[in-house]
Amino acid sequence: MYQMRAVVLRTLGDPDVLRAEEVPDPHPDPGEAVVRLRAAALNHRDVWIRTGRYAGIKLPVILGSDGAGEVVETGANVDPAWCGRAVIIDPSFNWGDDERVQGPAFQILGLPRDGTYAELVRVPADALHDKPPHLSFEEAAAVPLASVTAYRALVTRAQVASGEDVVVTGIGGGVATCALLIGTRLGATVYVTSGSEAKIEAARRHGAAGGVSYHDPEWPKALIAQIGDRPDVVIDGAGGDTFNKALDLVKPGGRVVSYGATLGPVQGLEIRRIFWKQLNVLGSTMGTRRDFAAMLRLYADGLQPIVDTVLPLDQAAEAHRRMEEGQQFGKIVLRI
Amino acid sequence: MYQMRAVVLRTLGDPDVLRAEEVPDPHPDPGEAVVRLRAAALNHRDVWIRTGRYAGIKLPVILGSDGAGEVVETGANVDPAWCGRAVIIDPSFNWGDDERVQGPAFQILGLPRDGTYAELVRVPADALHDKPPHLSFEEAAAVPLASVTAYRALVTRAQVASGEDVVVTGIGGGVATCALLIGTRLGATVYVTSGSEAKIEAARRHGAAGGVSYHDPEWPKALIAQIGDRPDVVIDGAGGDTFNKALDLVKPGGRVVSYGATLGPVQGLEIRRIFWKQLNVLGSTMGTRRDFAAMLRLYADGLQPIVDTVLPLDQAAEAHRRMEEGQQFGKIVLRI
Numbered sequence: 001m002y003q004m005r006a007v008v009l010r011t012l013g014d015p016d017v018l019r020a021e022e023v024p025d026p027h028p029d030p031g032e033a034v035v036r037l038r039a040a041a042l043n044h045r046d047v048w049i050r051t052g053r054y055a056g057i058k059l060p061v062i063l064g065s066d067g068a069g070e071v072v073e074t075g076a077n078v079d080p081a082w083c084g085r086a087v088i089i090d091p092s093f094n095w096g097d098d099e100r101v102q103g104p105a106f107q108i109l110g111l112p113r114d115g116t117y118a119e120l121v122r123v124p125a126d127a128l129h130d131k132p133p134h135l136s137f138e139e140a141a142a143v144p145l146a147s148v149t150a151y152r153a154l155v156t157r158a159q160v161a162s163g164e165d166v167v168v169t170g171i172g173g174g175v176a177t178c179a180l181l182i183g184t185r186l187g188a189t190v191y192v193t194s195g196s197e198a199k200i201e202a203a204r205r206h207g208a209a210g211g212v213s214y215h216d217p218e219w220p221k222a223l224i225a226q227i228g229d230r231p232d233v234v235i236d237g238a239g240g241d242t243f244n245k246a247l248d249l250v251k252p253g254g255r256v257v258s259y260g261a262t263l264g265p266v267q268g269l270e271i272r273r274i275f276w277k278q279l280n281v282l283g284s285t286m287g288t289r290r291d292f293a294a295m296l297r298l299y300a301d302g303l304q305p306i307v308d309t310v311l312p313l314d315q316a317a318e319a320h321r322r323m324e325e326g327q328q329f330g331k332i333v334l335r336i
Numbered sequence: 337m338y339q340m341r342a343v344v345l346r347t348l349g350d351p352d353v354l355r356a357e358e359v360p361d362p363h364p365d366p367g368e369a370v371v372r373l374r375a376a377a378l379n380h381r382d383v384w385i386r387t388g389r390y391a392g393i394k395l396p397v398i399l400g401s402d403g404a405g406e407v408v409e410t411g412a413n414v415d416p417a418w419c420g421r422a423v424i425i426d427p428s429f430n431w432g433d434d435e436r437v438q439g440p441a442f443q444i445l446g447l448p449r450d451g452t453y454a455e456l457v458r459v460p461a462d463a464l465h466d467k468p469p470h471l472s473f474e475e476a477a478a479v480p481l482a483s484v485t486a487y488r489a490l491v492t493r494a495q496v497a498s499g500e501d502v503v504v505t506g507i508g509g510g511v512a513t514c515a516l517l518i519g520t521r522l523g524a525t526v527y528v529t530s531g532s533e534a535k536i537e538a539a540r541r542h543g544a545a546g547g548v549s550y551h552d553p554e555w556p557k558a559l560i561a562q563i564g565d566r567p568d569v570v571i572d573g574a575g576g577d578t579f580n581k582a583l584d585l586v587k588p589g590g591r592v593v594s595y596g597a598t599l600g601p602v603q604g605l606e607i608r609r610i611f612w613k614q615l616n617v618l619g620s621t622m623g624t625r626r627d628f629a630a631m632l633r634l635y636a637d638g639l640q641p642i643v644d645t646v647l648p649l650d651q652a653a654e655a656h657r658r659m660e661e662g663q664q665f666g667k668i669v670l671r672i
Contacts, residue, residue: 101589101614157614239607253437261607269602271575274619275594278437278493281617283610 006118007316010060012052015320018063018117020313026114026122028075033082033125035089038137040116040313041066042323042332043145043174044262049111050320058112065091065109067116068131068140069336078125086131088140089116089123090292092148099288108145108286116141117316119336126289132300142305142331143296146174148287150182151295153235153257157282162187164232167223167249169242171211172199172329175259177306179235180208182295185303191223191231193242202329206306214242220249230254238263244270252277259284306330342454343652346396348388351656354399354453356649362450362458364411369418369461371425374473376452376649377402378659378668379481379510380598385447386656394448401427401445403452404467404476405672414461422467424476425452425459426628428484435624444481444622452477453652455672465629468636478641478667479632482510484623486518487631489571489593493618498523500568503559503585505578507547508535508665511595513642515571516544518631521639527559527567529578538665542642550578556585566590574599580606588613595620642666 003022011017028034046063048054067089071082089109096103109115109123131140153175154160160183168179171192183190184207192203192211200211210226212219224230230251236243240263246256247270256279274281287295299305308328311319313336323332339358347353364370382399384390403425407418425445432439445451445459467476489511490496496519504515507528519526520543528539528547536547546562548555560566566587572579576599582592583606592615610617623631635641644664647655649672659668 098589243605243607253434258607258611260611266605266607267603269579269605271579271594271597271602274617275596275621277619278621279617279619281610281615281619283613283615283617285611285614 004119005313006062007313008060009050009063012050012057012059015050015317015324017050018316018320020316026120028073028078028122030076031078031125032075032122033071033078033128034073034120034122035067035069035087036072037067037069037116037119037121037336039068039141039336040064040334041141042319042334044323045108045145046110047320047323054111056112061111062114062118063110064116064118065145066141066143067121068137071128072120074125082125082128086137087128088131088143088296089121090127090129090148090289091145092286092288092292093124093127095288099290102286117313117334129293129296132296134302135299135305138307138310138333138335139305141333142307143299145286146331147178147182147295147299147305148292149175149259149285150178152287152291153259153284154179154183154186155294156287156291157284158233158235158255158257160186160188160233164188165191165227165229166233166235167191167193167231169193169214169234169236169246170238170262171203171208172196172326173237174331175237176235177206177330180206181303181306182298185298191227193219193223199329220245223249233257235259240264240266244268247273247279250277250279253279255280255282257282257284308332310335340455341649342398343649344396345386345399348386348393348395351386351653351660353386354652354656356652362456364409364414364458366412367414367461368411368458369407369414369464370409370456370458371403371405371423371464372408373403373405373452373455373457373672375404375477375672376400376670377477378655378670380659381444382446383656383659390447392448397447398450398454399446400452400454401481402477402479403457404473407464408456410461418461418464423464424467424479424632425457426463426465426484426625427481428622428624428628429460429463431624435626438622453649453670462625465632468632470638471635471641474643474646474669474671475641477669478643479635481622482667483514483518483631483635483641484628485511485595485621486514488623488627489595489620490515490519490522491630492623492627493620494569494571494591494593496522496524496569500524501527501563501565502569502571503527503529503567505529505550505570505572505582506574506598507539507544508532508662509573510667511573512571513542513666516542517639517642518634521634527563529555529559535665556581559585569593571595576600576602580604583609583615586613586615589615591616591618593618593620644668646671
């Protein structure tokens, strides 16, 4: 029996707990397929799981929500024509029937189901999508989780229209950089915030109209000066004081989409701003099958993901260290 | 020259600063009309202004946003057929062109413009609406500000549908009791919270399906038990810790409308709840001309406002004391 190589998380801890080893090959249940992965990509979720800061951790588990490769085996009730096709995997499983919100059976690939830091992964066949031909496997692996999250935040939730001004906080991370790409593609004018001038410069190269350093406590004012107005929409994954500033910054009647809270809860939330400005504060996480398919069409139409680094699977620990240092701009990819 | 009687706020302070006196009659500018008021009603806004807790206070001013009476004089460019008609006054002036949010010129009757604690009030003619014939002047005066705020919160913002479960926090206050009436009228099943068992009982008599005391720190659990599920919508004017509990209480994918923050800012806002539950947090204040007209149709179709107390204009101080004690259920009205 062939043994695949995979990075199995057996104990929580620092990046060095991530070591490649040989484990039994997965085989498809009915309705499933097995993909020979060519590339995976990291998400902050992987770091939170590895360090024990995630709900429902069950070990051992193979991390990884993002993957691209070729289908090598199909289970019962799956069209065998999938075999040999180059695919990208939708990491949202069992969303449920309500487009507004995931149901209680919702799962994300890479916990509890084994994920993509592996040579093979077993997934429901309806998670398979043809890889856009112009994308390499590394580029394709950079797309799924971050792009579907950004797409849902911008399109399904904020309904960003061409010509609107959009601020994306904390550029550099996966969802934020995808929001920059997708927002620009939709015809919005996108501004960013970052702690790093180099990242603001990189954002400009990828289509941002401007940006400010969040080390300036008056950054909302600086941004309003750049835009010449308040923005219509703020897309925020930071939370904490940034969320309060987003409520202050955004135009009356505007939308603030929250997709995360890396800075934690908000202290002293000024509710007065929410009601007096008639704001829409819209929570968003991951995306539906429909969100994923619509997002993928943007890439099929020529959108190019931003890859920060490509490392071999054996260097998953090194890849996690890079993510924890927060120096990346775009996705950190593992070549398999 | 006839001198009307009015309660003029000349200095900030306790309720006793509210004394009726004689002041010159108002006369209409072009586009305006003068209404001989038969009744006015109180809002918390009046108390906040009297005690100096409101932006843009300019003294002296006649307080009062709610009024009903008869048109006695019309200015240039106003159809003189208004004269003699029994009217109810829309207290939102100069909303602006954007249905989503009031513009910078927006004003509320009763500051800076003189309001309805008076025998006569001068208002823009487009603020006039025919009084629903089955309502007395006291009942009609109980409608405007609270009902338009509740209507916009429930209908324009939350888009409450028949059959949905709606929780209204802090029943007893003007907007909350109007939200109970309007929500029930829309076919929603309305639950309430209050610090007073008597108010919960009163809410039941006015159509509430149930209610819980917010003195129970586990009140969201108690409410879920009553409803048999989480509610689709929470309408909150309290803010503070109640807002956090509303985010916890509401159904995933649900809506929380905030129209006020009597408890002040929120500490430790759990943003995670907003994004993971894909919530819509919708700010709302006052309402547009369209909101007002649509709200008024509900009353014209037979909805009956809740009047707590009727006192003569000379007892405005006593009326304010009653509002500050917070014992009222429904509107406190001044007969003029």
